[in-house]
Amino acid sequence: MGDRFESVQQVRDGLKAVNYLADEGIAGVAFLADRLGKPILVEGPAGTGKTQLAKSIAEATGSRLIRLQCYEGLDESKALYEWNYKKQLLRIQADRGSESWGEISDDIFSNEFLLTRPLLEAITADDPVVLLIDEVDRVEVETEALLLEILSEYQVSIPELGTITAKQIPMVFLTSNNTRELSEALKRRCLFLHVDYPDMEREKEIVLTKVPGVTENLADQIARIVRSIRQLDLKKAPSVSETIDWARTLVLLGIENIEAQQAKETLHILLKYQTDIAKAAKELSVDK
Amino acid sequence: MLDLLAGFVTELRNAGLPVSLTENLDAMEALQHIPIEDREAFKYALAATMVKNNAHWRAFETVFEVYFSIRGPEYKITDGDESELDEMWREMQEQMRQGEGKGAAGGSMDSMTPEEIAQMLMNALMKGDQAMMRALAKQSVQRFAGMEPGRPVGGTYYLYRTLRNLDLDGMLDKLMEASRQEVGGELTPLEERLEKDEYTDRIEQFKKEIEAEIRRRLVADRGAEAMAKTLRKPLPEDVEFMHASRDEMQNLKKALGPLTRKLAARLARKRRHGRKGPLDFRSTVRHSLSYGGVPAEPKFKYPRPAKPELMVIADISGSVAAFARFTLMLVYALQGQFSKVRSFVFIDGIDEVTEFFKSTEDVQEAVHRVNTEADVVWVDGHSDYGHAFEVFWERYGKTIGPKTTVLLLGDARNNYHASQAWVVKEIQDRARHVYWLNPEPKSYWNTGDSIVGEYATHTDGVFEVRNLRQLEAFVEKLA
Numbered sequence: 001m002g003d004r005f006e007s008v009q010q011v012r013d014g015l016k017a018v019n020y021l022a023d024e025g026i027a028g029v030a031f032l033a034d035r036l037g038k039p040i041l042v043e044g045p046a047g048t049g050k051t052q053l054a055k056s057i058a059e060a061t062g063s064r065l066i067r068l069q070c071y072e073g074l075d076e077s078k079a080l081y082e083w084n085y086k087k088q089l090l091r092i093q094a095d096r097g098s099e100s101w102g103e104i105s106d107d108i109f110s111n112e113f114l115l116t117r118p119l120l121e122a123i124t125a126d127d128p129v130v131l132l133i134d135e136v137d138r139v140e141v142e143t144e145a146l147l148l149e150i151l152s153e154y155q156v157s158i159p160e161l162g163t164i165t166a167k168q169i170p171m172v173f174l175t176s177n178n179t180r181e182l183s184e185a186l187k188r189r190c191l192f193l194h195v196d197y198p199d200m201e202r203e204k205e206i207v208l209t210k211v212p213g214v215t216e217n218l219a220d221q222i223a224r225i226v227r228s229i230r231q232l233d234l235k236k237a238p239s240v241s242e243t244i245d246w247a248r249t250l251v252l253l254g255i256e257n258i259e260a261q262q263a264k265e266t267l268h269i270l271l272k273y274q275t276d277i278a279k280a281a282k283e284l285s286v287d288k
Numbered sequence: 289m290l291d292l293l294a295g296f297v298t299e300l301r302n303a304g305l306p307v308s309l310t311e312n313l314d315a316m317e318a319l320q321h322i323p324i325e326d327r328e329a330f331k332y333a334l335a336a337t338m339v340k341n342n343a344h345w346r347a348f349e350t351v352f353e354v355y356f357s358i359r360g361p362e363y364k365i366t367d368g369d370e371s372e373l374d375e376m377w378r379e380m381q382e383q384m385r386q387g388e389g390k391g392a393a394g395g396s397m398d399s400m401t402p403e404e405i406a407q408m409l410m411n412a413l414m415k416g417d418q419a420m421m422r423a424l425a426k427q428s429v430q431r432f433a434g435m436e437p438g439r440p441v442g443g444t445y446y447l448y449r450t451l452r453n454l455d456l457d458g459m460l461d462k463l464m465e466a467s468r469q470e471v472g473g474e475l476t477p478l479e480e481r482l483e484k485d486e487y488t489d490r491i492e493q494f495k496k497e498i499e500a501e502i503r504r505r506l507v508a509d510r511g512a513e514a515m516a517k518t519l520r521k522p523l524p525e526d527v528e529f530m531h532a533s534r535d536e537m538q539n540l541k542k543a544l545g546p547l548t549r550k551l552a553a554r555l556a557r558k559r560r561h562g563r564k565g566p567l568d569f570r571s572t573v574r575h576s577l578s579y580g581g582v583p584a585e586p587k588f589k590y591p592r593p594a595k596p597e598l599m600v601i602a603d604i605s606g607s608v609a610a611f612a613r614f615t616l617m618l619v620y621a622l623q624g625q626f627s628k629v630r631s632f633v634f635i636d637g638i639d640e641v642t643e644f645f646k647s648t649e650d651v652q653e654a655v656h657r658v659n660t661e662a663d664v665v666w667v668d669g670h671s672d673y674g675h676a677f678e679v680f681w682e683r684y685g686k687t688i689g690p691k692t693t694v695l696l697l698g699d700a701r702n703n704y705h706a707s708q709a710w711v712v713k714e715i716q717d718r719a720r721h722v723y724w725l726n727p728e729p730k731s732y733w734n735t736g737d738s739i740v741g742e743y744a745t746h747t748d749g750v751f752e753v754r755n756l757r758q759l760e761a762f763v764e765k766l767a
Contacts, residue, residue: 008322008329024328024329024332025328025332025335028322028328028329028332028333028336029332029336031321031322032318032321032322032332032333032336032337035318035321036314036317036318036321038314040336041340043342044342178342178546178549178550179549179550179553180550180553180554181550184306184308187340188308188310188311188340190340191314191336191337192335192336192337192339192340192341193336194342194345221482224482224485224486225478225482227485227489228481228482228485231485258478259476259478260476260477260478263478283481284477284478284481
């Protein structure tokens with residue numbers, strides 16, 4: 001199907017070139033998705049780079065990113081397409097009396113009066129695109145059905161126009177924060193990728209690439225402290241983006257070597273709940 | 289290959305993973321696009337196409353290890369050819385000789401003494417040397433586990449034997465000591481903690497290597513299908529509370545978080561998206577003003593189901609403690625869905641623990657305090673439902689109102705004390721609902737000293753709640 005990538009390694013290198021460090025699993029699934037022409041359902045804790053993955057793939061392949069942010073109450077007029085009623089009205093009024101009804105009705109249901117929304121836009125695009133359907137778990141189960149046709153067949157059926165088939169198969173990413181179980185029908189159509197917190201080595205690499213001015217030693221310390229904190233029983237473990245924020249703060253403060261005291265004072269950047277902060281501060285300073 | 293995959297899929301289904309036909313076909317297609325000799329890629333290709341829920345990952349991994357563990361060059365079971373290992377070993381000795389000036393006899397790994405193995409392991413752990421750790425895992429299994437073909441014992445037995453000989457706990461202390469020396473003096477508490485986490489992590493890894501090695505050998509001995517059967521573990525949501533191992537408990541706890549989040553979202557949605565109620569006349573008239581007095585947009589009243597007030601009375605004696613803990617954790621995680629939650633725990637005495645949950649946001653800590661501080665022992669610390677209920681009725685009976693839903697948690701094994709079932713009847717008269725949740729399988733009810741039947745006549749229902757799935761279903765019904 002697709003031939004954006006030659007091999008898994010190429011995916012990794014491509015992503016690395018745009019500052020996204022993928023592990024074996026991420027790169028492997030992205031490669032397969034391209035080859036099989038299937039969407040990827042990306043799941044995992046918040047702030048582990050799910051959305052960023054789609055953005056980086058777009059950047060690495062030089063494609064345009066089309067994004068559909070999901071929310072409760074999303075419907076087809078905002079996700080798929082909508083008729084441009086105002087323009088249709090104007091058209092009817094402009095031709096009053098000159099044409100027969102049949103001609104007008106044919107005319108007002110044509111491409112000219114169609115407003116494309118993200119999904120349709122991704123299908124009809126001529127240039128290579130990456131479609132990102134963000135936080136798909138926020139829509140209701142019924143709305144999920146909207147996505148099914150486009151995900152499996154890469155086509156959209158519009159009653160007045162017929163079926164529009166994709167000119168080229170876009171890469172599709174769906175992200176989910178797992179606030180509810182997605183329907184079987186949706187899952188079946190996708191490849192599944194669980195993105196977890198990175199292991200220590202990769203986190204260190206991420207800090208090194210994303211934070212300018214950080215020393216190797218500091219990055220190593222940061223990664224190790226964050227790993228220790230994640231092992232605690234917290235309400236919300238620090239995400240990768242929070243790690244990066246923390247690293248930036250430490251660099252700004254000119255800290256080269258993290259002492260327990262400094263770590264405690266800047267913990268609020270990593271953790272967002274008071275109980276979590278108290279717990280981590282206690283754990284980090286207690287001598288066992 | 290096809291046969292193997294078919295067996296693999298069958299086993300996945302047996303383990304409880306829903307693998308559909310299309311997913312199976314996808315997996316086949318995916319395999320054509322990846323280099324088949326790359327084990328990691330192979331694994332991810334299968335996982336991405338067949339496992340669509342992260343909670344099922346562990347089950348998948350186990351089955352995968354069993355079916356594909358003895359394939360691939362680096363995983364070959366080697367008894368004779370250990371040239372690579374020997375080389376490492378010699379290198380190590382070389383270093384030691386240079387370092388300490390003491391000449392240990394160079395030789396192959398088989399001739400090493402247990403002390404030497406321990407020394408080597410320590411070095412490997414210090415450096416985090418993966419290849420070395422794998423090699424050592426192989427070696428120690430071969431040496432210590434004493435595996436015999438055809439012997440009908442489980443993998444845990446071999447694991448235990450191997451670990452006993454390695455003394456990994458002592459190893460951690462030694463490692464800490466070594467890193468202290470390396471710095472020359474004391475570590476700061478922060479450094480100490482980090483070092484310790486690092487080493488614990490590596491030791492965990494090493495244990496996993498050993499487990500994998502044992503599994504490989506067992507599979508080679510008994511065949512994949514038989515092995516898969518013995519290793520088959522229930523999915524986290526199907527693990528029974530009463531018989532969960534420590535490991536499974538950890539997984540249960542991890543599974544509880546996402547589950548409550550999902551449940552809360554679902555309940556909130558249920559509340560909001562109730563069906564439309566009768567016409568709201570006032571609102572319709574008010575909105576008609578914007579249409580010049582024409583009621584063009586009818587407005588409806590939405591029914592707002594009342595949030596129930598909840599009283600949880602839980603037996604926290606030995607066997608059912610875990611179950612009570614999970615239920616309390618779940619209930620408090622969903623506090624927002626109830627107008628008020630009060631909780632009581634008992635063994636033979638009863639105590640209110642609502643405060644523990646109120647004073648802290650951290651449910652784990654509250655549960656810990658419940659276990660340590662609540663005053664629940666009256667005479668001997670054996671469950672006495674009768675006395676506990678009696679005291680409850682005396683002290684708190686008046687606070688039960690028509691909005692209250694009472695949950696009784698326990699196996700109703702009363703040690704042949706008086707049942708005092710009249711209390712439950714009184715409670716039922718005052719409360720909106722009384723439910724009994726029993727963590728025992730239905731077939732055990734009313735056997736031995738279980739008198740759940742006696743109480744059941746005065747409740748609105750007794751539910752068998754043996755695992756997270758059943759607990760979730762019950763709570764959804766409740767709220």
